[in-house]
Amino acid sequence: MFRYATTFLIVLLFKLASPTAIASTNSELQHLKNAVVKIYTTSVSPDYFTPWRLLNAKQSSGSGAVIAGNRILTNAHVVADARYIQVQRHNDPKKFLAHVSFVSHEADLAMLEVEDTSFFRGLKSLSIGKLPEPLQEVSVYGYPFGGNSLSITRGILSRVEHQFYSHSERYLLAGQIDAAINPGNSGGPVIVNKQIVGVVMQANFGSKSENQGYFVPPSVVQHFLKDAEDGIHHGIPDLGFRTQEMESPAMKKAFGTDTYDGGVLITKVFDNTAAAGKIFPNDVLLAIDGYDIADDTTIKVRDDLRTNYKYAIDQYHVGDKITLKISRNGKIKDISLIAVERAQTYSLVREEEFDELPEYFIYGGVVFVPLNMNLIKRWGRDWRNKAPTSFLHAQGQFITSEKTELVVAVKVLAADVNLGYHNWNNFIVDSVNGIPIRDFAQFVTTVRNLATPYTVFEDSAGYKLVLDNLEARASEAQILSMYQIPSAVSANWLQE
Numbered sequence: 001m002f003r004y005a006t007t008f009l010i011v012l013l014f015k016l017a018s019p020t021a022i023a024s025t026n027s028e029l030q031h032l033k034n035a036v037v038k039i040y041t042t043s044v045s046p047d048y049f050t051p052w053r054l055l056n057a058k059q060s061s062g063s064g065a066v067i068a069g070n071r072i073l074t075n076a077h078v079v080a081d082a083r084y085i086q087v088q089r090h091n092d093p094k095k096f097l098a099h100v101s102f103v104s105h106e107a108d109l110a111m112l113e114v115e116d117t118s119f120f121r122g123l124k125s126l127s128i129g130k131l132p133e134p135l136q137e138v139s140v141y142g143y144p145f146g147g148n149s150l151s152i153t154r155g156i157l158s159r160v161e162h163q164f165y166s167h168s169e170r171y172l173l174a175g176q177i178d179a180a181i182n183p184g185n186s187g188g189p190v191i192v193n194k195q196i197v198g199v200v201m202q203a204n205f206g207s208k209s210e211n212q213g214y215f216v217p218p219s220v221v222q223h224f225l226k227d228a229e230d231g232i233h234h235g236i237p238d239l240g241f242r243t244q245e246m247e248s249p250a251m252k253k254a255f256g257t258d259t260y261d262g263g264v265l266i267t268k269v270f271d272n273t274a275a276a277g278k279i280f281p282n283d284v285l286l287a288i289d290g291y292d293i294a295d296d297t298t299i300k301v302r303d304d305l306r307t308n309y310k311y312a313i314d315q316y317h318v319g320d321k322i323t324l325k326i327s328r329n330g331k332i333k334d335i336s337l338i339a340v341e342r343a344q345t346y347s348l349v350r351e352e353e354f355d356e357l358p359e360y361f362i363y364g365g366v367v368f369v370p371l372n373m374n375l376i377k378r379w380g381r382d383w384r385n386k387a388p389t390s391f392l393h394a395q396g397q398f399i400t401s402e403k404t405e406l407v408v409a410v411k412v413l414a415a416d417v418n419l420g421y422h423n424w425n426n427f428i429v430d431s432v433n434g435i436p437i438r439d440f441a442q443f444v445t446t447v448r449n450l451a452t453p454y455t456v457f458e459d460s461a462g463y464k465l466v467l468d469n470l471e472a473r474a475s476e477a478q479i480l481s482m483y484q485i486p487s488a489v490s491a492n493w494l495q496e
Contacts (some may be wrong), residue, residue, distance in 0.1 A: 038143040042084040048375040053358040063142035064190030072112040074187030077167040080354040102228040109166040119228030120261035129195030132470040142188025155179025166202035181213030234318040240273020246295040256330030262294040274337040287325040288312040362488040365413040370440040372405040430460045
């Protein structure tokens with residue numbers, strides 16, 4: 001009996017593994033492989049130490065996947081500051097010119113279009129699937145360094161939660177897998193059941209983990225694709241407030257929410273945001289869009305997933321209505337807000353910019369720039385330890401109505417007019433002739449319009465850099481010629 005059952009099982013397995021079934025499986029795998037492309041990028045970034053110049057061009061490569069509409073989905077960091085982009089199909093030596101049609105640096109996603117549409121001939125696009133289940137096996141397709149052919153690795157989904165994205169330092173949902181992911185894999189698809197369930201990205205901001213990879217999950221990808229429909233980047237909205245955990249029983253009693261299981265304290269509401277005038281510091285946020293918020297700031301997204309309450313906001317688009325439940329002085333209120341575009345930053349330090357030329361202003365041989373993360377990161381990978389402490393301290397300072405960004409005298413181009421200050425650098429200007437500085441635009445306008453004999457730049461500690469106003473203006477052409485600088489101002493100021 002056992003012998004007959006065994007024979008039957010062998011016959012059954014043979015039928016299941018028939019040439020037709022094997023051919024079908026091989027064909028499906030080939031379609032998947034063909035839909036994954038290699039991206040070659042030549043990028044040139046500005047030199048924020050010398051903002052009228054560019055750094056040396058560098059070549060890099062990444063991966064991407066063909067999606068509906070003859071488009072290629074990849075990472076934003078793969079094509080950031082790109083000057084020339086080529087794409088290459090699997091097992092095909094020919095390279096095709098491509099360009100960025102839409103990009104979201106905050107989500108680390110970009111869309112490429114290929115100028116020669118014959119590139120897509122015979123290719124089947126991939127669709128976007130759902131977030132995998134925990135411990136579900138996934139496949140990672142891409143072109144990691146160390147070879148030219150397509151690489152396929154497997155792993156399991158080990159964790160899903162909000163992470164700081166390495167490229168943008170934005171706090172968004174991310175997936176973590178144990179598949180081998182290396183440089184060059186960036187932008188490649190994470191595949192389950194022939195669908196894209198994630199886009200490989202750089203290791204999360206500040207991560208020291210080994211043998212782990214991270215990907216942009218389907219919810220963020222779908223938001224990006226929806227945002228791209230009109231060709232205008234609106235990004236993931238922000239309501240304009242900050243919160244604090246309320247795990248302390250004493251804090252809950254103090255704010256009248258000790259009878260509730262959750263809630264987080266509103267600590268800051270920024271001006272000119274969706275929340276301004278509608279919610280206030282010391283309100284307790286209990287729920288967003290029906291998601292109850294635990295006192296550790298998390299919400300339950302599905303039975304096996306809890307993550308930061310920001311997830312409930314991240315699903316919306318600019319212009320959508322979002323309903324919040326709050327407790328104010330112990331009374332429950334429902335409040336509706338209209339999602340708006342996130343401010344460029346709420347810190348006095350501008351966020352890192354890509355695909356942009358830096359702003360600068362030269363006066364009396366002193367080079368002034370707005371303080372941003374591009375400048376801070378010019379100190380290299382170890383910028384957290386090497387950048388000026390005043391710059392790093394400013395990262396944690398919020399903007400106000402009186403001051404929205406900082407202005408830095410980044411260097412002094414030695415000349416007679418600035419004698420005595422030749423070794424000055426990285427000097428944060430707080431005021432000019434006693435006039436407080438609000439932002440870089442106001443600073444440039446103020447200096448240009450001064451009619452006083454001397455110009456006094458002062459920092460918050462009272463240190464002063466003093467220049468003769470007439471001499472500073474008269475020496476401009478000579479200084480520009482001496483240091484081979486095309487203009488005393490960045491391009492955006494040339495027509496002002």
